[in-house]
């Protein structure tokens with residue numbers, strides 16, 4: 001679990017309406033959703049970002065609606081992982097359940113500018129800013145949730161437990 | 166060390182003899198809910214995991230309320246997909262067309278959710294049923310798929326913040342004003358991952374409609390659930406409509422709380438949440454001169470008959486300002502019928518309101534009441550994020566039905582007390 005990429009920095013309370021506005025929820029197709037990823041927070045986001053980039057949020061990232069379309073849009077847009085000071089709980093759940101890697105770091109946000117590059121080492125629990133030696137600890141993930149990620153999400157975990165495939 | 170009502174309900178749905186806040190558990194689910202936006206993903210996930218048959222066709226509710234009546238081809242396709250699944254699986258609580266209401270008004274009204282339940286819904290405002298003394302929380306589509314398949318789901322047992330509310334609420338102050346005040350006080354992540362439990366003399370006297378409105382907005386403070394201890398008011402509401410046996414739980418006297426917050430309701434005035442966060446709250450007297458283009462009375466927060474009665478009381482013999490589009494949305498077909506019987510719909514029509522069929526529609530910027538750039542709406546809904554009801558440069562002000570009705574008449578944000 002190592003992710004290296006340029007960060008796109010957002011503020012506090014980025015809600016799911018900003019991540020994927022309700023007007024696009026007439027579909028659950030990942031590619032169609034990806035085309036509008038972060039549109040109401042930054043209308044140019046999809047055209048500016050590159051595959052593998054990382055979203056950095058402030059407090060309470062993903063608050064608002066339960067729409068799984070939000071992590072789906074982020075993942076399908078090619079974002080490798082999301083780091084935030086804290087996550088809203090349904091977004092947090094959804095990300096683990098559907099396999100979008102997310103990490104909590106309280107201190108990174110204030111220490112970095114948009115466009116800088118970071119390396120997230122999920123296994124070691126460390127984020128490093130490229131071109132420096134500053135390191136940031138990532139919040140610990142409970143063992144059960146780690147297993148969800150290792151199994152590839154909740155449904156694969158359940159299928160495994162029930163002996164399907 | 167005792168347990169909170171939230172811990173007790175969760176524990177009763179496991180085989181564990183003891184649980185504590187912070188633990189990860191698997192709990193059995195009494196009702197699993199999905200709608201036309203979230204159910205399609207859940208059904209696909211259900212099938213991908215090898216699902217052929219849902220765990221219990223009586224314990225799943227599929228409510229096609231968000232884009233009803235279907236606004237375009239894509240939304241019609243989503244509904245068709247869910248409908249075919251519901252018919253194939255013989256889902257008991259399947260609602261669409263003229264039977265559909267806004268899910269969180271419909272499920273309590275129809276007695277589908279009852280006190281003591283564990284309810285999960287792929288919709289963040291599932292927390293509404295905490296008003297009945299149930300544990301209810303919003304989850305994602307994958308969670309719904311898991312619950313439809315196995316009848317259980319993983320939960321982190323939340324810590325609880327207790328709100329003790331005392332004092333008589335002044336005229337025109339409602340449950341909606343109380344919850345807006347609370348969110349203004351603790352912030353949109355003030356109860357992150359936690360339960361919000363309401364007690365105190367004001368709460369004991371609070372009608373069910375207000376309790377449901379307050380529980381509805383727990384998610385707007387980041388909470389996992391909101392919960393009211395069930396009492397005689399709960400019993401009166403559930404008797405005659407509950408479809409299953411129900412059970413009352415209560416917090417132990419020595420239950421452990423993360424925080425206890427006291428609120429004097431007698432000091433409240435009608436509240437308004439300014440754009441673009443539900444926590445951006447001011448008393449209506451401090452609102453200033455905010456001209457509005459639209460007033461929306463409805464949604465799962467405030468589309469019940471009690472809400473329509475208050476609005477009608479204010480709109481009787483008055484008209485919406487010529488600059489304001491007033492939209493009234495009875496939340497369910499039963500509420501709509503009741504409003505007709507009581508003459509409320511006639512009052513609204515005379516006030517030059519548009520009456521919408523029961524639908525989420527305008528509340529989420531879906532259809533039937535979208536805002537243009539630069540437009541402002543006062544709404545009895547629960548969210549005022551950027552672009553929530555339309556253009557990213559439009560604005561939503563959250564308030565009670567009383568404020569929304571008075572504002573419609575005056576063309577600016579106002580309290581009923583400002584009406585001549």
Ligand code: SF4
Nearest residue numbers: 267464465525528529
């Ligand atoms: S009325 Fe609004 S908040 Fe309630 S379920 Fe519908 S869209 Fe969601």
